[in-house]
Each structure stands twice: as C-alpha cells, then as structure tokens.
Amino acid sequence: MTNPFDDTHGTFHVLVNEDAQYSLWPVFAGIPAGWRPVLEDATHDDALAFVEANWAEPGMAGTRGKSPC
Template identity: 50%
Template structure:
C-alpha cells in the first residue's frame, strides 16, 4: 500500500486547526486531535481548490494577532 496522502484518486477532507492552518487529509486516515473538518469529503482537486481559496494568509492566527493584523 502506498502513502494515502499521495493518492490523488482518493477522497479527501480539508482540516483546519485553531491557528487557522489548513491540511488536506485522506478520508482513509482518522482526523487527528486538534483539527476539525472545514470541507467535507471530496476529490483531491476540489479540496485543493478549497484550500487555495480559503487559506490566503499562511501565518498562524496567533502571529497575525500579535502583529495586530487580525
């Protein structure tokens, strides 16, 4: 079995953590603690599109707050 994160034919979800960071996650792998589903099960490309549209500031939320920009 290959790496499920590399299988672009698999189904994915998009996760987000408390810092506002996103991750594409294969549905075959349990969601880790501290992350919540931001976009439901979908194709690899649809999840990638969601991340590109919604994660426009790569800084952790705490850094943006500390800089007074959130």
C-alpha cells in the first residue's frame, strides 16, 4: 500500500505554519492545528512545484527571528 503522503496520483493541499514551513497534505486528512491551507485541491506535482516556488529557505524557516546562540 502506498503512503498517502507520497501518492503521486493523489490530491493535496499545501499547508503552511507560523514558522513558514510548508507541507503537502492529502485532501482526505483533516488539517492539523497550527497549519493553514495556501493551495487547495492540487495534484502532487502542482503542490510540490508551489512549495518549491514559495519556500525560499527550507532549512532556515524554523530559525526566523531567533539568535543562533
């Protein structure tokens, strides 16, 4: 069985949290607390392209406004 989060034939929302982290989320799953949709009912490829175009610094999002020390 395919993991629904990896299903390239599935339909997805793109979610974002307060740290500007993005997630592809299957449409059948409820949106978790702390996340909001920024793209709805997209193909896997379209959702992934949206994330790649909008998540400028994936490794740095959680450190926004925080001291490195």
